[in-house]
Amino acid sequence: MKAKSERRRPFVGNQIDDCRDASGLFYMLPFQKGYIINWDIQKTVWDYILSKECCSANLSQCPTIITEPLFNFSPIQEAIGEIFFEEYEAKSLLLINSTSLSYYNYKTSRPDCKACIVVDSGYSFTHIVPYINGVKYKEGIKRIDVGGKLLTNHLKEIISYRQLHVMDETYVINQVKEDSCFVSQDFFKDMERSKEKIGINKIAKDYVLPDYTTVRRGYLKDPDNQSEQQTLRLNNERFSIPEILFNPSDVGIRQTGISECIMDSVKACDEEVWPHLLSNIVLTGGNSKFPGFQERVFKELRCLAPDEFQININLANNPDTYAWEGGKLLSNDPILNSLLMTREEYEEHGPALCSEKFNNYM
Structure with missing residues (x-):
């Protein structure tokens, strides 16, 4: 990210705590639609991580595990291999989907699990991926073009239309979404509740916006017209934004919601594994942290x-890091050595081996 007040310096990850004025932050994203398109920005992120x-x-002393999106493009895989083996001098490398690491994490705690569905609702997409006997079943993979980015952008549009122009305040509105939104268990009943007067209405809340002097992050409070701080009045936005995950057609996306997609994924598999898949559904990704998400899916x-x-x-206990925890477990498993691509293999066969080797895993 960069800040309007400090354009020269980029902020990576928790460096944001050093930013004096976070009100004008804008994102510099190396990814678009889940795939790397800006290698300079991605290299900056990797340089900071390492x-x-x-x-x-x-990296010359230990293996490196990197997550990649489902159905990643071969040129991207080859470029990642080239950067890590030639610039970072990696000893060995594994490119693997985050859903596979989530599955590995889940399977480790339930060794008798024969089949599982991983629902990964992240920044750009929501993926539903079935695993049968440790193998990713490609015919059952489903993708919904709804993620956290779309929800934040839609909330920006609604607030800008109804109250205050916030189209440039992605960072702040993303926090508003995380702190305020929940998944409705009965959309139409909650919509009726949201029409009630303030005082009776249990859904309407005020969100106190951060001023970055005394308040670094905003917070919810009961509606109050006497407040001296700048606030946003949130009502049906609190549940209508996450509702897009279950009804993408609400914003013109002609796709089915999460629950229907899970059933479509199950039906794409052999009928004999249906009971195993339905009894082992794992929710990961930042969107699964919305209160009520698990209950609505069930x-x-x-x-x-x-x-x-x-x-x-x-x-998952922590949906944001569930895949990372799976990678941590995998790093201690002897099977890792058979999955890795070594520096010797890279030097002998070149970057093209990356896509050939990693596309067959899990």
């Missing part, structure tokens, strides 16, 4: 799935 200030890992799936099948929805 610096003494952050991690200071010696409620809708219970209506869609055959009555004789048990449904078990598992929400």
Whole structure:
């Protein structure tokens, strides 16, 4: 990110704490639609991660595991291999989907699990990925073009139209979304509640905006017209924004919601594994942290799935880092050595081996 007041210096990760004025932050994203397009920015991020200030890992001494998006393009995989083997002098490398690491994490705690569905609702997309006997079943993979970025942008538009121009305040409105929004269990009933007068209305809240002197991050409070601080009045926005995950057609995206996609994914697999898939559904990614998300998925799936099948929805303890925890477990598993691409293999076969080797995993 860069700040309007400090344009010369980019902020990576928790360096944002050093920014004197976070009100004018704008993102510099190396990814678009989940795929790397700006290598200079991505290289800046990697340089920081591997610096003494952050991690200071010696890649020439230990294996490196990097997550990549599903169905990643071969030129991107080859470029990652080239950067890590030639610039960072990595000893060995593994490119793997984050859903595969989430599956590995889940399977480690449930060794008897024969099949599992990982629902990864992140920044750009929501993916539903079935795993059967440790293998990713490609025909069952579903993608919804709704992620946290779209939700934040839609909230910016609604607030700008109704109250205050915030189209340039992505960082702040993203925090508003995280602190205020929840998933409704009955959308139409909550919509009726939101029409009630202030005082009776339990949904309407005021969000106190940060001033970056006394308040570094905003917070919710009960509606109050006497407040001296700048506030946003939030009402049905609190649940209508996450509702897009379950009904993308609300914003013109002609796709089914998460629950229907999970059932479509299950039906794409052999019928004999349906009960195993439905009883092992794992929710990961930042959007799964919305209050009520797990309950809504269960409620809708219970209506869609055959009555004789048990449904078990598992929400990761920390959905943001669940895949990372899986990578941490994998790094201690002897099987890792058979998955890695070594420096010797790279020097013998070149970057093209990356896509050939890693596209067959899990």
